[in-house]
Amino acid sequence: MGTAISLDIADPLPDDVVTGLADDVFAWMREVDERFSTYKETSEISRIAAGTLPAAEASPDVTDVLAACADLWRETDGYFDIQAAGGLDPSGYVKGWAVQVASDRLLAAGSANHCVNAGGDVRVRGHPRPGEPWRVGVRHPFDPTAVCFVLAGTDLAVATSGTYERGPHVVDPRRGVPAVGLSSVTVTGPDLGRADAYATAAVAMGEAGIDWLATLHGYESAVVTDDGRSYRSDLLPQA
Amino acid sequence: MRRAVFAILGTAAATSLLVGLKANADPQQPTGVAQQDPAPGPASAPPSSAGGAPAGQQPAQPAQPAAPPPAAGGTRKIEGDTVGTPYGAVTVTITVSGDKITDITAVLPTAGESGPRSADAGPKLRKQALARQSAAIDTVSGATYTSQAYKESLQSALDQR
Numbered sequence: 001m002g003t004a005i006s007l008d009i010a011d012p013l014p015d016d017v018v019t020g021l022a023d024d025v026f027a028w029m030r031e032v033d034e035r036f037s038t039y040k041e042t043s044e045i046s047r048i049a050a051g052t053l054p055a056a057e058a059s060p061d062v063t064d065v066l067a068a069c070a071d072l073w074r075e076t077d078g079y080f081d082i083q084a085a086g087g088l089d090p091s092g093y094v095k096g097w098a099v100q101v102a103s104d105r106l107l108a109a110g111s112a113n114h115c116v117n118a119g120g121d122v123r124v125r126g127h128p129r130p131g132e133p134w135r136v137g138v139r140h141p142f143d144p145t146a147v148c149f150v151l152a153g154t155d156l157a158v159a160t161s162g163t164y165e166r167g168p169h170v171v172d173p174r175r176g177v178p179a180v181g182l183s184s185v186t187v188t189g190p191d192l193g194r195a196d197a198y199a200t201a202a203v204a205m206g207e208a209g210i211d212w213l214a215t216l217h218g219y220e221s222a223v224v225t226d227d228g229r230s231y232r233s234d235l236l237p238q239a
Numbered sequence: 240m241r242r243a244v245f246a247i248l249g250t251a252a253a254t255s256l257l258v259g260l261k262a263n264a265d266p267q268q269p270t271g272v273a274q275q276d277p278a279p280g281p282a283s284a285p286p287s288s289a290g291g292a293p294a295g296q297q298p299a300q301p302a303q304p305a306a307p308p309p310a311a312g313g314t315r316k317i318e319g320d321t322v323g324t325p326y327g328a329v330t331v332t333i334t335v336s337g338d339k340i341t342d343i344t345a346v347l348p349t350a351g352e353s354g355p356r357s358a359d360a361g362p363k364l365r366k367q368a369l370a371r372q373s374a375a376i377d378t379v380s381g382a383t384y385t386s387q388a389y390k391e392s393l394q395s396a397l398d399q400r
Contacts, residue, residue, distance in 0.1 A: 004392075004394065004395070006378065006394060006397075006398050008377065117378045117380075117394065120380050120381035120382060120394075121380070122378055122379075122380045124377075124378070128377050134377050134378070135375065135376045135377050136376065136377065136378055136379070136380055137372070137374070137376035137378070137379045137380070138379070138380050138381070139379055139380065139381035139392075139393065140371055143371060144388075144391060144392060144393065145393060146373055147373070147374070147379065147393070148369055148370050148371065148372065149370070149372075150374050150376060151380075158380040159380065160381050161382055163382070165382050165388055166382070184382065186380060210363075211363060213364060214364050221364065224369060228369050229366065229369070230366065230369035230370070231364035231365060231366055231367065232364055232365055233364050233365070239374070
């Protein structure tokens with residue numbers, strides 16, 4: 001299984017500069033994969049889970065991520081839970097966080113106009129064309145060729161979790177059974193790691209996630225239920 | 240100058256959104272009501288929540304300093320903090336008689352799991368018709384793609400522009 005990463009750099013920069021920026025982004029994503037993958041026995045996360053690497057000796061990035069996940073666990077009443085099934089799997093935060101860091105680094109390196117998309121987690125900045133915001137479609141849960149929301153922004157994180165591609169695989173940690181009720185949950189806001197975790201937590205809550213999402217501050221949401229109802233928060237940045 | 244670049248990582252850092260059953264309690268991080276120590280309860284109960292010294296090193300601490308025990312047979316009720324849950328606000332009250340907890344009650348949302356969805360239960364998301372659009376977009380947000388699903392996705396088509 002792999003994660004598709006799409007990068008769009010829209011700045012008026014020389015070719016070699018754009019290529020260098022893109023290389024840096026992909027090198028960073030590979031580094032994250034090496035250190036956080038639950039599929040690689042040598043990753044820091046796998047070694048922490050196996051007890052061969054004390055958490056206190058992990059790299060600062062890993063410690064920071066685990067601390068953020070612990071905060072999110074409390075903030076979501078336990079519904080965002082990286083100790084799923086007894087293991088250690090921070091993937092529901094790591095992918096969004098890694099893209100957020102990639103975008104932050106692009107900005108610091110001189111790219112004010114870009115879009116980074118890893119497996120459907122999106123961070124946009126600036127403009128794709130002069131004067132226009134980035135337009136981010138949200139995949140329609142029942143039709144892979146269509147979108148059900150179109151969002152627009154010049155500084156926006158968009159994360160989506162759902163059950164339509166892999167079936168009901170997000171487990172409600174309270175009941176210990178796969179969560180059902182919400183086919184697609186999209187969360188937008190300033191930080192993609194948080195947005196990713198919130199979306200995953202809402203899927204785990206099932207229908208109760210709809211009202212929980214409405215209580216978030218600074219993060220907007222869009223939901224499609226299993227039976228095709230659609231909800232959004234008042235301030236969702238729809239195009 | 241505008242350029243789109245695309246790559247697939249061989250092994251995903253983050254293909255899994257699995258959130259699974261957590262073995263019941265990490266005592267360091269109480270969650271929800273069931274594990275919430277309703278303290279500031281009787282000081283004679285051994286500390287079970289975060290921050291307390293290991294119970295073994297702290298021989299039964301009499302109640303005197305924190306809360307003088309009520310007269311023999313005295314009974315009092317202590318109401319815990321109200322905790323927000325996805326199902327509504329929950330408040331736990333314990334009844335203490337002497338230095339023993341004799342009763343625990345919880346005020347739960349009255350409408351069961353649909354409690355917070357009752358008419359005036361606070362902020363809500365707005366219902367809107369489920370659209371099926373094919374508007375011009377720059378990128379697609381969606382649930383984690385496998386590389387196979389990616390090949391068939393809208394995003395893949397966008398990357399090939």
